[in-house]
Amino acid sequence: MDKLIIYDFRIDAWTPETLPMSRLAEYLARLSTLFGSKEHVHFMKVRKGSAVPEIAVDPTANPKVVARLKLVGTPDAPEEVSRAQQDINHMLRDDGATAYLRIKGGAKILEFSGAKTPLAEEVVLFEQGELEGMVIRIGGKDETVPVMLEGEDGTYYRCNTKRETAKQLAPYLFGQRVRIHGRGKWRRTQERAWELDNFDIKSFEPLDEAPLVDVIETLRRIEGSEWNEMDNPQEELKKLRGD
Template identity: 45%
Template sequence: MSTNYRFRIADSYTPETLPMERLAEYMAALAKLLGEPQGVHFDDVKAGSAVLVAKVDTPARPKVRERVYMLRNGNAPLEVIKAFNELDDLLRKDNATGELTSDDGGVVIPFPGREKPQLLTFGPFKQDGSLEGQVVRIGGTDETVPVHLRDGAIIHIGQTTPDTARQIAPHLYGPTLRLHGTGTWFRDGDGGWHLKSFKISSFEVLDDADLDKVVGALRRVKGNTWNEVPDPVRALLEERHGRGGTG
């Protein structure tokens, strides 16, 4: 025995006009929202605008139902919220609205899509500053060369001159660099800041090997707690990148 969930794309597509690539995007996001990949199956695209039907096997029903109702009640895991936003963004781009319904036809989750109020964006603001991380890619044929800098899970992309790019190139996948330059920032209505571009003017190498000397000196200071830190070099690196403290 199984149950079905129906995701309706309203006012945009019919089963005959829904492009296959777009269908795949909707299906992938819906699969992330429902979870339980072994127990949830694509069943059909039905008429009524375009309605994606997901069939949920009996063993998976309780967990899928829990995910859906946690989302409706506002306490869903981050992965479910991200899947909801992904579906809603697709609807907005398609100038559509949507809804997730259950077997009885009741709307479990509405998707505002195009009707979602857009947050104001402020900017651009230019600010001199620096970025730190490992260079993982350099390339381009224009007058400005893109430089990809990895800082943990974040990839920053800066631009620089061919001459500076040649100087940075030997450090590809090497030590941590500090890139100096001017950033262009935007501020969302919810207070979040987003880096749009970063023009690199200079850089310096942050030699992580020197941290061993720093740790040795710290351990020789009486009354400190560095002797109790199992991996002090890692701790200092995390402090350097702003992930090791609360300040």
């Protein structure tokens, strides 16, 4: 039988003698979500020194676990993984601790800043608005369908919408940019920056990506148009487009 792959989750503020069992269970529940492959991931023990829960992974499942852990903290991380990461950091902050995850005897894979995260009063804001970008992912089987939008500056926006709207968005996947309208949930981070937590798409429209010069030339060809009389038609069109 192949040897189990052992991971260490080291929490610096606790020892096996001081770490409450209920708190350990809370950490293990979030770690279970991070690892995935739940039937192949096992809790072994809490090692002495700082509290170091040892987690064993069946060799056959380890490639999938490694791939999932690499997604932590990236835009491609599943929602439940991102939430588990945030929960662990919040718990560590409450415990006055930091932590890291590594393969036993190896390099660190993930670090959790916990108590070292700059504190700021958490604020959540719900606001009607719009976003622009390219649709890069549409998926899910529920009535509410996850949608991922990539903004022009490379920012990723996590969105949701109804099935019918998702079907209408599907032809634009990796294609023409769109403007979506709806209600966003904004959260102020520990660094006091605002980040979009989620956005409920109510409607959308494809963006006209024709060059500005071509748009103006088309307008000038319209009979009775006043565009030929303008000193700076490009600037006027930019104002109308909100640029």
